Amino acid sequence: MLDLAEFSNDPLIARDSLLIWLKTASTAGERAKLHYRLWEMCQVCGDEAAALRHLDAAMLLDPVQRPDKPDGEARRRIVVLNVPGSFQANAPIPMLLDDNTAIYTMWIAGVPGKREELVETVKKLRPDAVLLAMGEDTRQTTAILEAEAIARDSGVAVLNGGGRIMRVARSMVPELLADIPGLLVPSCSVVCAPFDRLPAFPLLVRPVSSHAGNSLARIDDRTAFDRYTHETGASGYYYATQFVDYISKDDLYRKYRVVFVEGVPYPVHLAIHNDWAIWYYNAKMELFPERRAEEARFMQAITEVFSPSVMEALYAIPARIGLDYFGLDFGVMQDGTLVVFEIETAMIVHDRDSDDIFPYKSACITRIRHAFEGMIDKCAHAGIAVGKDGVHITN
Template sequence: MPSDAASPAEARRQIERMLAEPALSDRRTRAQAHYLLWEVCQICGDPAAALDHLAQAIALDPVQTRPRRAEAPPPERTVLALAAPGDFQANLPLAMLLDEPTLLHTLWIERPGATLPPLPPVDCVFVAMGEDSCRRALLLEADRVAGETGLPVLNSGAAIAGLSRDGVCAMLAGIEDCVVPEQNRVTAARLRHELPTFPFILRPESSHAGIGLARIDGQAGLDAYLEATAPAAALFAAPFIDYRDADGLYRKYRIAFVDRVPFPVHLAIHDDWAVWYYNARMELSAERRREEERFLRDPVAAMGPRAFAAVQALGRRIDLDYAGLDCAVLPDGRLLVFEVETAMLVHDRDPPDLFPGKAPAIARIVAAVNAMIDHRSGRMSTAA
């Protein structure tokens, strides 16, 4: 039973794990139980167990089907996502962007050239993998698999592979009012001899969500960072650009592109330069939440026409059916790009009483994704 000291959320996760594990003994439910435990173990902070459950699930059945309520009406559309094994950050959480009328299957691709299992009938294929240098072969394999289906395909594995931090820097070069800090691939050993100009940003090559991220302000900080880093470790070094506004706060905007059209997702406001939505604690400030809601209602007014025009040009330049952007607006009105990728989290699970603008904003993104799928599949949307 859950520990008496466990929080309600932790207790619920322990119960979910206890309920799912007995399903492993039933051949009919074993694969789906492993998929469920992959999710639960990540939430419980047990990544090694999570990846082990995912590997066992894929071995039993590489096609995962999102459960549907028994009383749910027939699906309006059916999508096959192509995913790579990994944690939650490895792939776009497509289930959060597809509402209940959409039946979602996920084909997990472990290695190039593997024999494909029988695939369910679907309307289109969606390459849901995120960029990572270690997944380049799988991204190209996703293109091969998608092409063999003969179905409409959303996103391109080859295009996603081009969204490395240095790849994005080169891709977006020349866009008016768009500032993309130069990204240099270095090793820890090389940094001991070739120093960028202080201050600069360091992060591991495949890092996301701030893992291993540091601002290096001087030699002492660099020595401390390198002391904890293997000499051959691959890193990205980039100049630090101070994006504080006049009130001393840092603002990070998240935008989703659906069929190249930008939609606001959230705004995180913090007094620290290293800001993410989870550490901004927006729930503690009504004033900051009101500012976020203004952004969700009217991103052009919130960001300024100069920056938003750069956002629109960026969406056209990356030319993906779905992608995400994390960015800021510099004091002079230009856009500062942090990251472009396809696996960014988009959800409406924040408390509606505190964040009343979030659900309508995400609903607009979901509707746009559904409309894009219907259009590419040659189907008429039932919402039309």
């Protein structure tokens, strides 16, 4: 996924080369593979519309995006179910796993009449498990429900099934995690015009189905809210979330990310910034050695960084969520309360940061990879099938 080495690490050269190769591709399989690669490269080049056109073309030729290398030496095989969209629509599982796992990505658009054919395709691939990798998104409800049905009807062990992905919408998580000691989920409502029932300010507001901070804003009063909705399209639906100031005693903000694999939290990264609106890319951790040292401590020994009450709150979350694999962004308030920012099934986990700058990361991501591999292997060794209600049944 996104290997630019053969193109001098230049996505523009990659895109143009792939387009030339596409003109001479002789088989449907070759064309599908090139369209899937162009879906990636066009996004990197900033042309999402072209990327989605290539994805549509690839799905028509072959709805299964196949491994680049023969899988004869792979130790396990998994089918990953994705919904059409940009990089943010699905968890990029190939960025986490390596060649020890053969990954077949099946793209599900929710087209009527395709279910039986896709179920048979899954069966023929003989995977150890099927993973639903899409993020919660109301625009994708039809495709997600179809993916659930395909996974269930395949008779293969299903990870992240049971209809649970749609339950982690921002507006539903506060109820899911209510009453966990030491944990706060800011209240979140879905609002729309005429916006006559807004929660109390200050609020964090974003369009429903947005991700990665797109159009996210802190709104302190009604005048600012009206200006924001006018600029973003007042006819839409928005999440309005209570703003919780999670600033630390040193006047910095810290956003932690973990992923849960079978209920165990594994650190992914820590972003530290002087602004509440933190994403890893804008924290510029590469510029701050002391902040990287703190991140290393978090990633290498999470139980030594957090108090027992924070760890207890973390471990209480998976049973409420009910997913096999998901991510969590959170902060810790000065009184030790864990504040939940987001629960997401499409979070990126990768091992592509520079070892020279982040020498501690590779081993930590490897732990996540091994845990994920172990989860797949348990499915294979147990001979698990899945009942109509999504519950795992051991043969």
